Amino acid sequence: MATTPLPAPSDLARHFRLDPGVVHLNHGSFGACPTPVLDAQARHRDQVEADGVRFFVHDAWPLLDRARAALAPIVGADPANLAFVANATTGVTTALHNIPLGPGDEILVTGAEYTACVNNCRAAARRAGASVVTADLPWPAPGPDAVADALLSKVTARTRVVMLSLVASSTGLRLPVERILPALRNRGVITILDAAHGPGCVPMRLRDWAPDFATGNAHKWLCAPKGSAFLYVAPEHQAGFRPLVLSNDAERLEEAAARTGRSPWQHELDYAGTDDPSAKIAIADAAAFLAGLFPGGLDAVMDHNHALCRKGRDIVCARLGLDPSAPDAMTGPMAALILPGVTDPMALWDRLYHHWRIQIPVWPTPGGTVSLRLSAQVYNTPAQYEYLAKALAHELGATR
Ligand SMILES: Cc1ncc(COP(=O)(O)O)c(C=O)c1O
Incomplete structure (x- = not known):
């Protein structure tokens, strides 16, 4: 004591x-959700329980769109490029699931990446006969250029994918993604930006940084309930993009998506089996609450x-x-x-x-x-x- x-x-x-x-x-590890946001989440849950059929068939979709509209300016992306997932680990894994890899390909990660995300890179690499290569970043960090150079110097002709954090977990280091991501794009490398510490943590400009895929948690620095994360998919990767789990609508996606007024990949990620969507819906409430704390x-x-x-x-x-x-x-x-x-x-x-x-x-x-x-x-x-x-x-x- x-x-x-x-x-x-x-x-x-x-x-x-x-x-x-x-x-x-240690807000960084799991965040903390304020009482008014938890109260809002409880109201969303009440709506689910009042009439589950009405909720999942009709009401959930506009509520998810409301959350997406609240999140979009915070991550600097068009809402059309955002879907919801439960957490950043799922976001990284879903992106990996949609990237064709072949024998000899390399997935490059930094030496300060989150273990679960690296584990999923290793699993994806193993399945394809590819490998994971690690770029050690200098620590202590001398500055953005030294960190960017340490990563970029490990890119080879075999590098197919780079997975890197916006803010690294163990070091808290905000990586110079505005320099790294365009350089990788120029070299034809696919990028997955792990912005688990992204929304409400540091300013985000996905539109300008233009990763191929990005994910981030709302439950950490945006103080949303647990189970609220986003997946960003660049427009050129959206056709045929699939979640890890296929939904009822998987074989008639165009038609189902037309009913809910979103693109097929968003429709399928927004509903892939019955779940409690209240945390995702409460992203809008968390964003409003946090923004209201200071003028x-x-x-x-x-x-x-x-x-x-x-x-x-x-x-x-x-x-x-x-x-x-x-x-x-x-x-x-x-x-x-x-x-x-x-x-x-x-x-x-x-x-x-x-x-x-x-x-x-x-x-x-x-x-x-x-x-x-x-x-x-x-x-x-x-x-x-x-x-x-x-x-x-x-x-x-x-x-x-
Ligand atoms: C950089 C980074 N990526 C991924 C994660 C995993 O987040 P989650 O457990 O919500 O999937 C964390 C968690 O702290 C993290 O710091």
Whole structure:
């Protein structure tokens, strides 16, 4: 148990259901959904249960379109290019399912990709007799050009697909996709952008970046309920694009899609078997809620979180005598800090949680390093990072 009173979260924490007995500095892993958004989701569920037939045959479609319309400006894409999936892992896997691969082809990933997504790349490669190649990115990150060069230098004539994150999970690094994606397109490489940390995390411009496929979670930084993610499919890949699971309408897609007023690939992804669509529908409610927190809307929320993250990072760096592991230009609402001398990340993670009551990950990062990744969301305060710095100084002083 913590030996001193825990620092209070911000006043905005009143909207969330976070355990007050924990200092929450890990919004990045699973997000947190505010009560008004959960209430909206409950109303959508009530609508399902009031008349399931009416809901799935008629009402669900315009509600999904409302969510798509809310999400489109946030990710910078035309709603016609967006469909819903349960999570980013499913998004990456669905994209892979639609990319023809052959023996000898290579899928290139960065060394900081999310494990589940890499696992699905490996499975797709195995099925086709292809292979997965890893480009190690420099960590600490010197800057956007060094990171882009490290990835692009691994592209060969065999590279068929590149899967890369917009914001990497373990390092929190915002990758220079505006440089990488056009360079790959010029070389005829198909790109899957994993923007699990995308909507509400950093500004997104899919229209300009022009990946072939992109996916992202709304449950993380947009604070939507769990089970709300999007899949972006570039117009040239939409004809014949299929979900992982075929629907009732799979053999008469044109006709069914005409009834629901969307394109066939969107129709099939929007309904591929009975499911609870309330989380996806509540994306619209989450976007409106978050945008309503500050006069400047969602952009102001992101600016606030990025500034708070840099402040939190600087507080910890100053106390421990560390340098930031990434430049500000590559830092959004998460910052990972290399902790020299820590050999057992899990033990420190456990100590921070069980003794200090701080929820924050400590894990292996590229180059054999161990890093602590802090998050900043509207419910956090500088005092919470001061407390983290004190806890770390105590733990590292004692263990190093
Ligand atoms: C970069 C990245 N990609 C993919 C995922 C997987 O997201 P999900 O578990 O929602 O599929 C995560 C989860 O944290 C992530 O950080």
